[in-house]
Amino acid sequence: MNHTNWYKTAVIYQIYPRSFCDGNNDGLGDIPGIISKLDYLKELGVNCVWLSPVYDSPQKDNGYDISNYRDIYKPFGTLDDFKLMLNEMHKRGIRLIMDLVVNHTSDQHEWFKSAISDKNSPYRDYYIIRKGKKNGKKPPNNWSGFFGGSTWERIGDTDEYYLHLFTKEQPDLNWENPKVRDEVVDILRYWLDMGVDGFRCDVITLISKKQDFKSRFPTLALCGKDAYIMGPKLHTYLKELYDRAYADYDCMTVGESVLCSLKDTISLVDPSRKELDMIFNFSHTDVDNYLGVKYFYRKFKLKRFKKRLAKYQYGLYQKGWNSLFLENHDQRRSTGRYGTIERGPLSIESAKSLAASYFFLQGTPFIYQGQEIGMRNPSFKSIDDYQDVELKNMYNMCQKNGFVRFLIGKHIFDVSRDNARTAMQWDSSKYVGFSKVKPWLLGTDDNKDRNVEDALKDKDSLFYFYKDMIELRKKYPVIIEGKFDLLFKSNPNLFIYTRTLNNEQLLVICSFAKKEIKCPVKDLFNYELLLSNYKEQQDLLRPFECRVYIKSR
Numbered sequence: 001m002n003h004t005n006w007y008k009t010a011v012i013y014q015i016y017p018r019s020f021c022d023g024n025n026d027g028l029g030d031i032p033g034i035i036s037k038l039d040y041l042k043e044l045g046v047n048c049v050w051l052s053p054v055y056d057s058p059q060k061d062n063g064y065d066i067s068n069y070r071d072i073y074k075p076f077g078t079l080d081d082f083k084l085m086l087n088e089m090h091k092r093g094i095r096l097i098m099d100l101v102v103n104h105t106s107d108q109h110e111w112f113k114s115a116i117s118d119k120n121s122p123y124r125d126y127y128i129i130r131k132g133k134k135n136g137k138k139p140p141n142n143w144s145g146f147f148g149g150s151t152w153e154r155i156g157d158t159d160e161y162y163l164h165l166f167t168k169e170q171p172d173l174n175w176e177n178p179k180v181r182d183e184v185v186d187i188l189r190y191w192l193d194m195g196v197d198g199f200r201c202d203v204i205t206l207i208s209k210k211q212d213f214k215s216r217f218p219t220l221a222l223c224g225k226d227a228y229i230m231g232p233k234l235h236t237y238l239k240e241l242y243d244r245a246y247a248d249y250d251c252m253t254v255g256e257s258v259l260c261s262l263k264d265t266i267s268l269v270d271p272s273r274k275e276l277d278m279i280f281n282f283s284h285t286d287v288d289n290y291l292g293v294k295y296f297y298r299k300f301k302l303k304r305f306k307k308r309l310a311k312y313q314y315g316l317y318q319k320g321w322n323s324l325f326l327e328n329h330d331q332r333r334s335t336g337r338y339g340t341i342e343r344g345p346l347s348i349e350s351a352k353s354l355a356a357s358y359f360f361l362q363g364t365p366f367i368y369q370g371q372e373i374g375m376r377n378p379s380f381k382s383i384d385d386y387q388d389v390e391l392k393n394m395y396n397m398c399q400k401n402g403f404v405r406f407l408i409g410k411h412i413f414d415v416s417r418d419n420a421r422t423a424m425q426w427d428s429s430k431y432v433g434f435s436k437v438k439p440w441l442l443g444t445d446d447n448k449d450r451n452v453e454d455a456l457k458d459k460d461s462l463f464y465f466y467k468d469m470i471e472l473r474k475k476y477p478v479i480i481e482g483k484f485d486l487l488f489k490s491n492p493n494l495f496i497y498t499r500t501l502n503n504e505q506l507l508v509i510c511s512f513a514k515k516e517i518k519c520p521v522k523d524l525f526n527y528e529l530l531l532s533n534y535k536e537q538q539d540l541l542r543p544f545e546c547r548v549y550i551k552s553r
């Protein structure tokens, strides 16, 4: 099958199904709800959707714990609803990529239930099971996982443990077992045959583990990560999935990586290796923390942000493809983050400047639901208002351990994943047009001004700015293929870059300053203005002004 690489010209919208739209008024988003909003996505202009997991699941981690890979979680709808949605998307020229969660399953998956209840189960070796130390009183080693605590859970009162890098309800699959890989290939082909257009591969860089299972030198977070991030057989497994599934379909893949260096990134997305089309790299979202640990807060600096993005722009040029994103269901909202202003008159201008700064880089842009209307963090006051398992686990650890509490501090709510998971705000009514009953996670009243109904009425809204940016990407090949160059790299207030292709050059100027400042580009008169967030141009750049120009030589 010829791969057309359609993902290079795609703009992808991420839907978090629990929180997008509730079609049957039970407080939880669902597939019929999504179908009812496809015209909205069409109006925005996106041509692909990434759907967070809709598979059958006990929802211990909101669907990232799958108990049946071939069926839909009932409260979200049926397989027929799914097929209808896919068809309605395709009719509107919108492709669909699904979330593929195969580092782990749910502990309620039939494979796992069989594996732990019977030592001779054919599924025993689908998981990573090892003998504990001290006759089973202690786990096999000191590795710690992503949601804090040991990666091992004891199986009943036996002396054996199973590995889980996330919650204990998410046991890791044993990719060393060829049968596990056969299963994954079958799952991929099942959905691809149904017509889906690709996958966002959850924590895919964790699937191969070093097999020594020895304790590592103790560290504050992710102890043992050298054994489970970018493991020794990762490339072999990815290649196998490509050869046995992706190769036969005109599909795309974006892998989620954790702490991935530029060198590793290139090795994963180098087109000649045929493994993944792109990966999500978190180097730029980790800009306001230390060591890639979001709880270790660090002040945002535009210079650092530019440097990190530029590193991957230069590094991947003609070697691989970038994914471009600011938000997702695990990240707090970008409103009030990355140098933008959360409230007040300059808030929307700052959101536009930030949006332009990432949207014209080389790669495929992703927009997370609600980002296009500038949704904010809910800033709930009490732990009881939050639901996320990651936050609850960390909170409990803080309660038990003063040192952890000292390290993490108040910041724990600011970085909670629930910040991105409140109900999508369609209007400013009581339940924000998401549902007729109370949504499972409702934002706060002081944030209702950010809603779709108002955005669609206002031609200067952030929504229409995104729409304009998407239009430009469709019109100018330089935005897709042009070479990136960062200008004025040490300027602390301005993100300025060019993209160059043959005789065309795009110039992007984004101010992050709260007051007027001089524009250091001298030959602006050579360029034609394509887009800006201020109506008339003047010599000085106004607060958070952004401009996108083009010139033909």
Ligand code: TEU
Binding pocket: 061, 064, 065, 101, 146, 147, 166, 202, 203, 256, 258, 294, 329, 330, 331, 390, 417
């Ligand atoms: O997230 C991977 C991951 O590494 C997370 O721990 C992430 O760093 C953290 O949530 C940031 O706060 C993926 C999914 O996106 C996430 O929703 C799942 O919980 C996780 O995998 C397990 O499947």
